[in-house]
Amino acid sequence: MIGYVQPAPPSLDVRGVRFAYPDGHVALQQVDLTVPKGDRVALLGPNGAGKTTLVLHLNGILTAAAGTVTVGGLTVDSDRATLAEIRRRVGIVFQDPDDQLFLPTVAEDVAFGPANLGLRGPELAARVDEALTAVGMLEHRDRAPHHLSFGQRRRVAVATVLAMHPEILVLDEPSSNLDPAARRELATILRGLPVTLLMVTHDLPYALELCERSVILDGGRIVADGTTPDLLADADLLARHRLELPYGFDPAVAAARLAATPDRSAPARPAA
Ligand SMILES: Nc1ncnc2c1ncn2[C@@H]1O[C@H](COP(=O)(O)OP(=O)(O)OP(=O)(O)O)[C@@H](O)[C@H]1O
Structure with a gap:
């Protein structure tokens, strides 16, 4: 008999999602979005x-x-046991790192989530060090988060989520409030992570730099889904949805330059 390897379920599968806030405002209508593992x-x-x-x-x-909504094949529902596993699988890094850092040291903040999962002792310490190493913050493990720069705090916030070994990392405006060097350093870190990534951003060059694919949401609907260079080259599409490139930024030139830089041309796809 020929062996058959089941393909990994997508990290994220959103099917026909509709949502209205209690005041009746319809914020999502018929949203479909699939993100394969590693994209x-x-x-x-x-x-x-x-x-x-x-x-x-x-x-x-x-x-x-x-x-x-399913995450790695598991459906998001209100069952408590499922929800705990979903929240481990979906690591959300909010825009303000101070929403995620509240303990006396960096290491304690990163340990908080895995400790709640039951990790203890050397296993917990290894998980913390692994996450801090991934974001280049290991040497700061015993410092107080509020003594770090904003860019360093954002990296620690990413580590708090990585320490949970998420299926998908969701970043809300990761480049906001970063100086150009910190922005570039974070891009290098994010590119090197072996995780699926969904990045909410108004920073179109950052989308081009990090994501081979982009999706445009407007009025609660997905209105475009394609390669980032193609979407950013469509001036009419961008204008229709109030998206603007920085003055003088040419997405075709930038995409060609990125494609010529070996470690930037394609995302690292982890083993299924
Ligand atoms: N609690 C709420 N009650 C009612 N309407 C809401 C609520 N929160 C958001 N909305 C509305 O839902 C729509 C979508 O809001 P949402 O915050 O998801 O947009 P967004 O794309 O994240 O915007 P931004 O780029 O400004 O962060 C908006 O029209 C907003 O006014």
Whole structure:
């Protein structure tokens, strides 16, 4: 008999999701989005498009009125046991790192999640060091988070989520408030992580740099889904959805330059 290896389920599968806030405002309508394991996808869209609302569905903070969300094949629902596993699988890094850092030291903040999963002793210490190493912050493990720079705190916030070994890392505006060097360093770190990535951003060059694919959400609907260079080259599409490239930025030139840089041309796809 010929052996058959089951393909890995997508990291994220959103099917027909509709959501209205209690005041009746419909924020998501018939949203479909599949993100295969190991891919990096940018979620673009103007203010009020529904990006945050969609992200809050990924780990069950909000529940769809219709449709389903599955993460690595597990359906997001309100069952407590499922929800705990979903929240481990979906690592959300919020825009303000101070929302995620609240303990006296960096190491304690990174240990918080895995300790809640039951890890202890050397296993827990190894998990913390692994996550801090991934974001280049190991040497700061015993420092107080509030003594770090904003860029360093954002990296520690990423580590708190990586320490849970998530299926998918969801980043809300990861480049905001970073100086150019910190922005570039974070891009290098994110490119090197062997995880699926969904990045909400208004920073279109950052989307181009990190994500081979982009999705545009507007008015609660997905209005475009394609390669990031193709989407950013479509001036009419961008204008229709209030997306703007920085003055003088040529996406074709930037894409060609990125493609010529070996470690930047394609995301690292982890083993299924
Ligand atoms: N608690 C709420 N009650 C009612 N309407 C809401 C609530 N939160 C958000 N909305 C509305 O839902 C829509 C989508 O909002 P959402 O925050 O998801 O957009 P967004 O794409 O994340 O925007 P931004 O880029 O500004 O962060 C908006 O019209 C917003 O006004």
